[in-house]
Amino acid sequence: MDDALIIGGTRFIGRHLVDELLDAEYDVTLFNRGTRENPFADHNRVDHYTGDRTSGAALKEANEAVEPDLVVDCVAYYPGEVKLAVEAFEDVEAYVYVSSGAVYEPDVIPKREGETPLEPCSGEQAVDDSHESYGPRKAEGDRIVFEAAENGVNAMSVRPTIVYGPHDYTGRYQYWVDRISEYDRVLVPGDGTNIHHLVSVYNTVRAIRAVGENGTPGEAYNAGDHRVLTLQDLLEETAEAVGTDPEFVEVNDRELATAGLESTEFPLYNPDVHVLSTAKLADIGWEPLSPREAIERTVAWSGEPERDPGPDRETEEQVLDSL
Structure with a gap:
């Protein structure tokens, strides 16, 4: 072609x-x-x-x-x-x-x-x-x-x-990059083990x-990426790529409710496991990058997404201060 x-x-x-x-x-x-x-x-x-x-x-x-x-x-x-x-x-x-x-x-x-x-x-x-x-x-x-x-x-x-990745206008992953880049404490819904491929x-x-x-x-x-990451894995890989070492503070729904928040308001959090098999794609010659390399390329992007999803920082700090 x-x-x-x-x-x-x-x-x-x-x-x-x-x-x-x-x-x-x-x-x-x-x-x-x-x-x-x-x-x-x-x-x-x-x-x-x-x-x-x-x-x-x-x-x-x-x-x-x-x-x-x-x-x-x-x-x-x-x-x-x-x-x-x-x-x-x-x-x-x-x-x-x-x-x-x-x-x-x-x-x-x-x-x-x-x-x-x-x-x-x-x-x-x-x-x-x-x-x-x-x-x-x-x-x-x-x-x-x-x-x-x-x-x-x-x-x-x-x-x-x-x-x-770079130029993602939804801002879903950029939300976490920004939190990890800017703050010493990052609020994480649940226990970090949820998986959304x-x-x-x-x-x-x-x-x-x-x-x-x-x-x-x-x-x-x-x-889907060849390696499936939990939310905690994703955040730790992101922190390593950014070059910071924040404290990831895991919170349950009851703790989030003190500031009127729910777990599902956080980007990329899904209470239901979602994983796609990619074996069929691999069989026709697909050669994926590792999540680490893809994440490193993404955090190096300096652009701004069109959307700003997720809770605002002031509300997150209400939860952090209550713990």
Whole structure:
């Protein structure tokens, strides 16, 4: 493959994907509305095609103009958008839909492709924009990809779990980097042993390229860091990368309630264990970075995320002072 079209490409996963594909000698075209700053505007191997991804006609026009070998859909959040894309790019060598680890029904450890049931998606959920419908919407997108493959489209799916790394606009991991960098005492919900499988953006884009080049049409591939970290492991690795040695203060729900807080308000905390099997991805040549290297690269980023999740420091200190 020589030419790649990325639907999206300027914010987080897409931005890193451009670098990954350029390193692999692709020429890249970004397809988006052009409403965000393009970090690759001056790059001689990155073009931009302006269009609305919710328009089937615009997608088909982009396909005809660019003639891509590989299409990666980073910003399909509704099943209808996936349906438009697989129709518009039915003739490409590979269409890769960026789905999510949230597609699976809960209470299975680990979650495996083709084995763990997917979330159902009602007609109402398919057009809803709430957080609660995100997993069902992505799951329905997967089912559209599978159906398209049955009809001869070279469509595949990648299911990353929560992604962290430079340019992450959600601020979820950056919350912990900031606390560890700035304070001697860091409030940790629970006992630190909760597990929500994460994946670095570097491993995510490596997964996307591996699936685009070596994946099987009609298949989905989980993407998560090769080593699964507990929350405490993540914080300790982060502290080592930052170069600080804070005290991690573990607190239960009763102690948090003294300041009106709940454990689930803390980014990356999940009371339910969430782990994805990545064996299928490894079988097609995926070579992930270690969490340590990915974390070191992430904490070195000096940018600011768009969002600021988690409790404010003043409220956290109310809990710390009460202990």
